[in-house]
Amino acid sequence: MTGAERIRGDNISFAYLTRSGETLALKNLELTVRHLEFCSIVGPSGCGKSTLLALISGLIKPTEGQILLDGVPLVGTTPRVGILLQKDHLFEWRTVLQNAVLGLEIQGKSDREGRERARELLALYGLGGFEDAYPYQLSGGMRQRVAIVRTLATDPDILLLDEPFSALDYQTKLLLERDVLRIIKERRKTALLVTHDIEEAVSMSDRVIVLSGRPAQVRNAYDIELSVPGERTPMTSRDAPEFRSFCKAIWEDLDVEQRDR
Template sequence: MTVEKVVEIENVSMNYHTLDGETLAIKDLSFNVYKGEIVIIVGPSGCGKSTALSIISGLIKPSSGKVVVNGKAVVEPSKSIGYMFQKDHLFEWRTILNNVLIGVEIQNKLTNEMKEKAERLLELYGLGEFKHYYPSQLSGGMRQRVALIRTLAIEPDLLLLDEPFTALDYQTKLAVADEIGRILKKEGKTAIMVTHDISEAISMGDRVIVLSKRPSTIKSIHEIKLTLDVERTPLASREAPEFRHYFNTIWKELDVHVK
């Protein structure tokens, strides 16, 4: 069976020009992402992980190389790519339902059918009774779920997630990562996520890409294969016997050790 290729990243490099000179942030980045796959990018702080996501989304043009999504070169932001940021960026004056619908409103796609779909998503993922609430009335974890549902509502082919759980406390982070991981798999979404948390990367990812320190190159790619007696979820993944092996291997590759 042929697996459909959704994303092709070919020899992408990024130079930043300042008054002090030129800084090479990313060098010859190349990898593919396949339909329904969750790929996680990890790397040392400041190595260019978020820059890579911005290039894939079309927000930043690379100095060289190209990004192709579903056979089309990415040259600007596209409605086929959804982006979930570190902060939920919910509008405090709009209800939860109206926050979810903001993307389809911007795209002039708001119909009764789209509204019903948004309500179904909220109901399906435990937020139906809160659809007429305002963001200030929700917990941080619930707000992040709303932010994901808002991204799903525009029906993107590719989801980009930039450290979406950073602002949450540890217990909430574990719970929300588990929920969002389940949602992505249930919806069959293709996703690329950036994180600095190795455990999060292993528990959520089908593959984990390890970047080097700047200028960022691909140091290794790990295909995550875990032995589990139950359905694989982010929380269940942490119980797999291989989990510690992946953690120790990736930790050693990260170039973040104090000498």
């Protein structure tokens, strides 16, 4: 299902300045994500998970080490990487379609073909007929779907997901987990999810990486193999006999980290 390395973090360290001095967020961190893999990152609160995504997106540079995409060092941002955040960040004065093509506009690709692709994606993911609606007219789940379409419309190779479901109610969250996983698999994307939700990580992922407390390093990694009849979805994954064992092992890793701090 997965092949060569798509993302590699090679000996990554990152420090930032505060009023009290320099704080080391990541230290000598080694990370790989394979082509077409759905990988999740969990770790103690404040350990640097979102910082790691910012590094992989090219928004910030490592203090030491480097990020490589397909073996090539990352220099700055790239359209190959798309980001989906916890908040949808829709512009309230723009329609659904206008929000959906925002990434294309930034890249200078909002031509007729690009807008039609955005329309097709909106229709495909349950927003057909809402192109001229405004964000205030949408539910939380629909707003997040618009954000997903905005990201997918630019056709990135890699999707970075920074807790995109955490602000949703449980039912909507499960539905969006299912839809986002299906979209990623259908469109053959490599994905890296940051989440505090262990069940979410196990139910969606091919592999879960557990980070240590700050400064973050990789504490453990789990290849998630679940006995699921038929198509694997986040819901059917939760019914697999191995599901609870994976969740418990990851929780114990995090518990040890909390007690050691």
